[in-house]
Amino acid sequence: MNIAVTGGAGFIGSHIVERLVERGDNVIVIDNLITGKKDNLKKVWNKIDFLEIDIRNFDELKVNLKDIDGIFHEAALASVQDSFVKPKEYHDVNVKGTENIFQLAKEFGFKVVYASSSSVYGNPIKIPITEESEKNPINPYAQTKLDDENLAKKYTDEGVSIIGLRYFNVFGERQSKSYAGVIKLFLERIQEHVPPIINGDGSQIRDFVYVKDVVQANIMALESDMKTGFINIGTGKTVSILELANQIIKSSNLELDPIHQDALNGDVMESKADVSFAKKLLKWEYKMELNDWLDYTVSNLLNNKK
Numbered sequence: 579m580n581i582a583v584t585g586g587a588g589f590i591g592s593h594i595v596e597r598l599v600e601r602g603d604n605v606i607v608i609d610n611l612i613t614g615k616k617d618n619l620k621k622v623w624n625k626i627d628f629l630e631i632d633i634r635n636f637d638e639l640k641v642n643l644k645d646i647d648g649i650f651h652e653a654a655l656a657s658v659q660d661s662f663v664k665p666k667e668y669h670d671v672n673v674k675g676t677e678n679i680f681q682l683a684k685e686f687g688f689k690v691v692y693a694s695s696s697s698v699y700g701n702p703i704k705i706p707i708t709e710e711s712e713k714n715p716i717n718p719y720a721q722t723k724l725d726d727e728n729l730a731k732k733y734t735d736e737g738v739s740i741i742g743l744r745y746f747n748v749f750g751e752r753q754s755k756s757y758a759g760v761i762k763l764f765l766e767r768i769q770e771h772v773p774p775i776i777n778g779d780g781s782q783i784r785d786f787v788y789v790k791d792v793v794q795a796n797i798m799a800l801e802s803d804m805k806t807g808f809i810n811i812g813t814g815k816t817v818s819i820l821e822l823a824n825q826i827i828k829s830s831n832l833e834l835d836p837i838h839q840d841a842l843n844g845d846v847m848e849s850k851a852d853v854s855f856a857k858k859l860l861k862w863e864y865k866m867e868l869n870d871w872l873d874y875t876v877s878n879l880l881n882n883k884k
Contacts, residue, residue, distance in 0.1 A: 580646045581800075582606040584633055584679065585653030586626075587614030589754050590693065590745075593793045594650050599625045601797075606642060608633065609653065618752050633675035636682075643682050648800050651679045651692035654722075656754075658697075658844050661719035672722035673729070680733040680740060691799045692730070694742035694808060695723040696785070696849055706852040709744070709808055717844030727808060734806040741799045743792075746812030746851050749868070750789030760819060761786070761872075764826050769879045773834040774827070778841030780820025785812040785850045788866035798860045812851025813864045825869060829876035 581598055585591040586607030591614070598605045599622040607619065610632040619626065631638045633653045643649065654672045655661070661668045676692065683690045697720035698713045715721045730740045753762045764774040795811045817825070823836040856862045 579648065580604045580606070582608060582643055582646045582649040584608045584649065584651045585614060585693075586650075587611060587616060587618050587628075588652060589618075589750075589752055590748060590789055590792060591650070591652035592618035592752060593750070593789050594652065594796055595619060595626060596622055597790075597793050597797065606646065608639070608642070613655070613754060633678055634670060636678045639678055639682060640685075643688070644686050646686070646688050648689040648691070649679065649683070650796055650800070651676065651690055654693060656719065658717045658719045659842060661717055661722070662843060665718040668718055668722050669725070672719075673725045676726045677729050680729055680738060683740065684733055684736060684738045689739040689741075689800060691741045691743065691796050692726070694727055694744045695720065696744050696746045696810070696812065696851065697846065698724045698727060698744065699846075699849075701847055702849075705848055706814060706850045707810065708852040709810055709855050716846065720844075730806075730808075739805045741802075741804055741806065742808040743795055743799060743811045744808055744851075745792060746785040746787050746810070746849060748789050748792050749786050749871070753789070760784075760822070761826075764823055765875065765879060768826055768830045768832065768834075768876060771832060771834075773837045774823040775837045775839055776819055776823055777839060777845065778819075779838065780818055780823065780836065781847070782819045782845060783816040783848050783850065784819065784822070785814070785816050786822075786868045787812050787851075787864055788868075788871060791864040791866055795856065795860060795862045798862050802860055804859060807859070809856050809859065810851040810853055811856060811862075812853055813868075814851055814853045815868075816850045817868065825872055826876060829873045830880060 587609035700714035700716045
């Protein structure tokens with residue numbers, strides 16, 4: 579298949595690209611390298627077509643997307659805190675840029691699987707969160723993701739095939755600080771033998787899902803018979819931020835206690851996915867347990883530090 583990946587030099591996008599190359603697909607990577615890095619693609623650099631294009635540039639996208647079979651749309655600005663400072667830019671990239679992808683999908687007839695977010699739910703009334711739960715974004719980043727979903731509904735009503743995957747907290751290799759970066763931040767502190775810093779009291783609960791499991795969900799969505807819809811991609815398991823910090827400390831065998839500082843603006847308190855829809859419609863289930871990954875990764879980090 580001829581497949582494009584926007585944001586393909588970023589955290590999740592680069593993992594999707596690697597998997598597609600491994601499968602033998604012809605891959606076009608679109609990234610403006612504002613947050614993405616060519617280094618994320620070093621394993622597959624000679625096997626892809628890399629285009630340094632901003633998704634806001636409709637004309638350039640049109641020239642390069644006319645012959646594809648499908649697209650994984652991962653490009654976005656993803657820092658909640660930055661979104662408070664630059665709401666207009668976040669809307670411009672995340673909403674207008676996404677509409678460019680949907681418009682071209684309508685024109686050329688390709689299928690879109692794109693990165694939505696659990697942030698559209700805000701602070702949920704009921705846990706676990708189903709796809710039908712109330713949408714109540716509490717920060718500008720989350721609002722852009724809900725705006726994207728409204729656009730997706732508009733275009734699917736016009737016959738475009740668009741599936742939005744509502745990622746919960748994705749973790750894994752090459753994670754950026756901006757994208758649900760608490761694990762990355764904690765690991766960087768541990769690597770320096772200093773305590774993790776927790777924003778607030780650490781009682782916030784999160785549903786962490788491994789990046790390669792997310793990649794598999796994307797591919798299964800593209801290849802599925804589903805034409806439209808939104809699907810939670812998480813594990814249905816939770817850990818508090820304080821428990822996460824203590825687990826990382828435990829894996830490190832260091833004598834440390836977490837440090838607490840002020841809570842962040844726009845930070846969701848509870849997040850836990852109901853993943854029954856993903857199991858039913860995509861036959862998808864997560865495989866990697868967070869604790870297993872942490873034990874392995876912390877050990878490697880500290881051994882490499884020596």
